[in-house]
Amino acid sequence: MTSLLVRLQLTTWRRDPRLLGLLTAMALLLTLASSWATADDVARRTAQQQAATSARAEWLERGADHPHRRAHYGDFVFRPAGSLARLDRGVQAQLGKVLRIEAHRQGTPLFSDASQAGTVARFARPDAAFLLQLVVPLLLIFLGATGLAADRDAGRLKLALIQGASARTVARGHFLALWGLGLSLLALVVAASLGTSTALDGFTTLAWERLAGFMLVHALFLAIVSAAVVAAALWARSARSALLVLLAIWVVATAVLPRAMGSTANTLYPLPSQDAFQAAMQASREAGPDGHNPEDEAIEQRKQEVLDEYGVTSVKDLPIDFGGIAMQMDEDFGNEVWDTHHGELQAQFERQGELMTLAALVNPFQAIDHISMAITGTDLAHDLDFQAQAERYRRGLVHALNHEHAYGGPKERGASWEATPDFFAGLDAFEYAPPRWGAAIQHRTKELWSLVVWTFLALLAIRRGAARLERSQRPC
């Protein structure tokens, strides 16, 4: 019986020219969006790889150099696109993707796509996740209103029940038809992405386990939407009211609630502006040692300790270059200042994130958004992880340069001494290692549970709605 009803729905959609046109347009849109986003992602990765190679080549081409000069010359590291950014760009477009690495200075990534794309970027996010999370649900809502809800209005459901079909079986058939359609569109999106990947980069950059996770959670989300659509058809007084209720929920869940919660989070846990953050950092740093100022008290004190340690009275008699030690002192203090200020900033991010997670518990549209971005590696957590790894790399690099500055080379070196090209070549280039997807999803377990609970509730609503019809507690 269930398969009969599923086939009935498929036949109806196939034979209705308006619905067939709508479904064809949706399939084309999804295919194009997925292929376009994949091609864009492959191009970005290639460009990022080329930029990283070019920056490394420049680093090596400078040859012999003084370590501290090189520390100021610095390097660039590039935030790679999320593992599955071709399906969900997440918040990447708003985040910077180039980070300058140099001594004495920590920074945040610059040159976001949004900052360089003008106002059009505000409206352009045609990736697969956007369509699957917002547009496909709208399609399912519309089809639901022309399906079971319309059957109720027209009296076809009544005739079906009189024939002997159970309301539960009818509801199950409609649910499976809608969900099956949603899964087909999901499969289409993934197939389009895989096809484009095959043509452009031969899967070399595809994260299969993340892809499986992406499909699984979206399948669960589409089950919630399909079940909600059928439940609304069973509980609402008419197809029109079912459609209105579902559209109202869609608007609130996709537009009103996320923005309201975002504003609330910003009000409760405000973030400093970039200027204010840098000014606060600068103010804190001024209280510490300045490696470039020979009259700095802390540097002077440390110099005396080093002189005592080596049993000499002048830095000229030291077998090392005290400048490297002074620079590392400056660097260590700068790191502490960064850890304090950036730690506070990150704590605010986390507080905001917790509030948004709470919102996601009651809003499956936000829950799937958070989970999808975590799985595809395009959420804020991945960006912060990139920043943390880049900062660790910066500290390691600057420490190595300062150490070479202090202890490298012959004891009797002059002011024009330079470290060898081999030394600089021996310093590894930055390579970002994204967290394993299990770890990435770990901080989204609440949202995952939320999806599971919503699935259960939506199916329960169908079961109870059908039972009400069966028990003749409401006319159908």
Added chain:
Amino acid sequence: MLQASSVTRRFGTLTAVQDLDLSVAPGELFCLLGANGAGKTTTINLFLGFLTPDSGTVTVGGIEPSVDPKGARRQLAYISENVALYTQLTGLENIRLFCQMGGRRLDDHTLQALLDRSGLSPAQMNRRVSNYSKGMRQKVGLAIAYARETGALLLDEPLSGLDPAAASDFCSELARLRADGAAVLMTTHDLFRAKELAGTIGIMRAGRMVEVVDASTIGAHDLERLYLHHMRAPTELGSAT
């Protein structure tokens, strides 16, 4: 076969059916007359098990639809004023679908014979229902009812909107069903068809059965006079759908 004893059904403060007594035996056709809101459709829905009586008892072949709706519906066929079909399917596909919903898998030959019996030509039965007239839809509804081979038939204003020829064909089929022993309960506004078809005629007003007459004992004009008399009498109760 169809029995209602002291049945009352309210919707909030509105009493849709009050103290209704009604009985339709096998081979009998009972016509319910009444203005819109008299309680005719509510009565049909009580027999179908889509409404539960607030008091009194409704039974179909001894089964209470409110207790065992599926059991009661197994003994019923139903045709509404507008037979609800899937417009993207053909007439033949519709009857096959509704039979399968009832767990009956009939071959195409049998289904075509049922549609033919209800007056649908082979060319018509293979056209999509979206191209059907109301009369053709009613014929498919009748064929679905035939296929159920039930002892009772509920008809909710089935003649409404049919052209005279289609109405005449439909009434001929009803007469055949009645002759075959089916218990038929039909609501209608058509006094003359009621007089022509029914064995018993009941007149409802504001949820009450105000008159029950043997159709063989009354002429068409007397029936009209009686009907208008009841409709024009001062009302005491509200009306129902």
